[in-house]
Amino acid sequence: MTFEHFAIGVGIVVLLLMIPAMLRIVNGPTALDRIVAVNVIGTKTAVLLVVIGVVFKQVGMFVDFALAYALLNFTGSIAAARYLHRAAQRGGDAPSGEEAG
Amino acid sequence: MILTILSVILIVSGLVFFFGAAVGLMRFPDFYSRMHAAGKGDTLSTLLVISGFALYQIRGIHDLSHDWPALLIVLKLLAIVVFIYLTSPTSTSALADAGWEDGIDPVIEPGRENHLEEDCRGKKSPPAHNPEPS
Numbered sequence: 053m054t055f056e057h058f059a060i061g062v063g064i065v066v067l068l069l070m071i072p073a074m075l076r077i078v079n080g081p082t083a084l085d086r087i088v089a090v091n092v093i094g095t096k097t098a099v100l101l102v103v104i105g106v107v108f109k110q111v112g113m114f115v116d117f118a119l120a121y122a123l124l125n126f127t128g129s130i131a132a133a134r135y136l137h138r139a140a141q142r143g144g145d146a147p148s149g150e151e152a153g
Numbered sequence: 154m155i156l157t158i159l160s161v162i163l164i165v166s167g168l169v170f171f172f173g174a175a176v177g178l179m180r181f182p183d184f185y186s187r188m189h190a191a192g193k194g195d196t197l198s199t200l201l202v203i204s205g206f207a208l209y210q211i212r213g214i215h216d217l218s219h220d221w222p223a224l225l226i227v228l229k230l231l232a233i234v235v236f237i238y239l240t241s242p243t244s245t246s247a248l249a250d251a252g253w254e255d256g257i258d259p260v261i262e263p264g265r266e267n268h269l270e271e272d273c274r275g276k277k278s279p280p281a282h283n284p285e286p287s
Contacts, residue, residue, distance in 0.1 A: 069172060072176070088187065095237065099202050115230055132251075133251040
């Protein structure tokens with residue numbers, strides 16, 4: 053049993069453990085639950101890209117993909133958080149002066 | 154050989170933490186507790202798994218003048234580790250703040266009052282409506 057077989061096993065386990073997060077996306081009660089689950093799946097996709105690179109013996113190529121994917125995941129998560137934060141502060145009635153900082 | 158065993162140990166412990174994160178994300182009753190499980194377990198498991206693969210890639214380095222691509226791969230993997238170590242708690246904090254301002258109520262023990270409600274919520278913006286009784 054080489055390390056590549058072990059990496060294939062690790063990839064399968066990560067993929068199977070993404071299923072609860074996917075269920076949380078499907079029937080999350082609020083939108084922020086879904087965003088948290090998407091964040092978890094995105095981080096695990098970066099791990100899965102490294103695993104794919106180890107399996108195909110091309111880690112030098114796939115590690116760049118993983119880095120870019122982690123960066124995009126962080127940007128998307130922060131953008132969604134900022135959007136919902138602003139929407140919550142704007143959603144109340146009474147446009148009473150003070151803007152959200 | 155010892156590096157391979159160490160990397161296998163790191164990767165398997167990362168998978169155990171990811172299993173905990175998945176179970177917590179599935180079964181906790183509350184948005185904040187789900188976010189707690191997802192944030193901590195996800196960050197730690199990602200750090201452990203990618204550190205394990207970085208430790209496995211060190212095995213290919215014998216001579217730095219010939220093996221500098223392998224060293225570059227190890228440095229990139231460590232860059233992913235540092236990046237996720239910095240950004241995953243940041244995004245978790247931002248999402249929890251957005252959830253709090255969005256009006257998601259935590260599940261609290263019956264008989265206790267939610268003191269945070271009158272203390273914190275609405276400090277950043279003027280309260281548009283009276284907070285619902287807990």
